[in-house]
Amino acid sequence: MPEPGQHPGKTGIHPTALVDPRASLGEGVWIGPWCMVGPDVRLGDNVRLHASVMVEGQTVLEEGVEVYPFSTVGYPPQDLKYAGEKTRCHIGARTVVRENVTIHRGTAQGAGETRIGRDCLIMANAHVAHDCVLGDGVIIVNNVVMGGHVMIGDNARIMGSAALHQFVRVGHGAVVGGLCGVEMDVIPYGSVLGNRARLVGLNWIGLRRSGVDAGEIQQMRLAFRELYPRSSRGRSLLGERMDRVRQRYGHIDRVAEMLRFMEEPSRRGLTRPGQAGVSEKDVEG
Template sequence: MASWPAKPKSCAPCAAWCEVAAPLIHPKALVDPAAQIDSSVSVGPFAVVGPHVRIGRGTQIGPHCVIDGHTTIGEDNCIFQFASIGAAPQDKKYAGEPTRLEIGNGNTVREFVTINTGTAQDEGVTRLGDDNWIMAYVHIAHDCRIGCHTILANAVQLAGHVHLGDWAFLGGLTGVHQFVRVGAHAMAAFQTRLTQDLPPFVTAGGNPAEAQSINAEGLRRRGYSAERITLIKQMYRLLYRKGLTLEAASQQIDALRGEVAEADADIALMQTFLSTAARGIVR
């Protein structure tokens, strides 16, 4: 184990607890010898790392974190102090099966976040993609699937088996019911209660949630053209403003193919989501 440097150098701003760029494991950290940790990983004081943990290059683990279970963490993640990563799922059916947690690259996980492993009743894995921004007190329950580039604001609570698409944004104190899916580029406002699926591109708010608009500003920031956003607005109007059944709206959305060539992928994304909305959609 590397010793704690006497004269730390400047480090990434997301790691206020660790002002070093050199590889190190603090001497007061408890790291199981069986854990597979890249030599460039920083582990802060009083952190605990279990035997079935693997951590990739450049990841930083803050003080008092607990990383446990069959957990794989990729490269260049920043996990702040007091996070609990890879603990057993909060499911009374769980009987100690070797289920997993897989975290990708470049994620930021703030204070007091809890992320549990999966259960045998699903695929046995909880999974986070890349470049997600997980704020303080967020809970990600067993078997959740989080895409890439999502933002979960303070105290978002995800029940088991929740799926979040890429670029989804959930406002602070939002609660998501088990098995609910949130589509790519969708957005939930502060204190939203999601008990049904939220389609791609849609902004919702309220308790219970109601659709309000499309996430136009988020799409513009990601480089969507005006024509592409206009077509997405057409899909929204068909779903929410024309009084159509879900089946009829889906048929008319499909008829939009070819109007804006670059938006055909957006239509396909919406159609795939709607065709698999087992819980119904936010209306």
């Protein structure tokens, strides 16, 4: 909704806002009181900066992005190697950034860009560090912090106060439990819990909510148990188990996606199974 006195489809800037005349503003943008927008910023149509929002650097906010008070977007990274290079920050359409969030631009040593996808929700007090890449539909709950170069796949859920080590990858559709310290990669559709995150199963609740049918979920359950048997007695090497899963279940797209993720190069390795104080039954809902 437009602010009082703002006509729909027309850009409105509060008198107390500081907007560099070189910034690019789309139609229907609203920039609220005490906001600041730098010269290299591009705001798409219907972007809304509520109040006391600071946007700097070579930063793009696509159509319909909404940023709540006291958030900063596109400021320099917290990296001692950063020397003022012209790096970037990009936020996809319709993403909502709540209060007190910090999103830093990339580094020359990384990809040069921090990128957040479309239709994401980043809740209050979260931190998205330099060179992070978040897919579409990601939800970041309150107080989550990320190190640099973290990659989060589409529709993943990172629950409250989780901490993600730099270079960690979180796969498509995975869920990271609250208060987790994630030091290693999380497989697609995986579910991790605990002070030091341990893989306790797949994100069964998320799979059901996204419309995956019961038959496929059962096949994924069997594939997961083949990859990570509950008993260590006579357990074969992970590579051998992956080969068996590929032969038996590789025709299932989501299982194939998990296997591709596990085979890709990783700076951190894969999160290992463990109870972390809960059982698989606890996360099935």
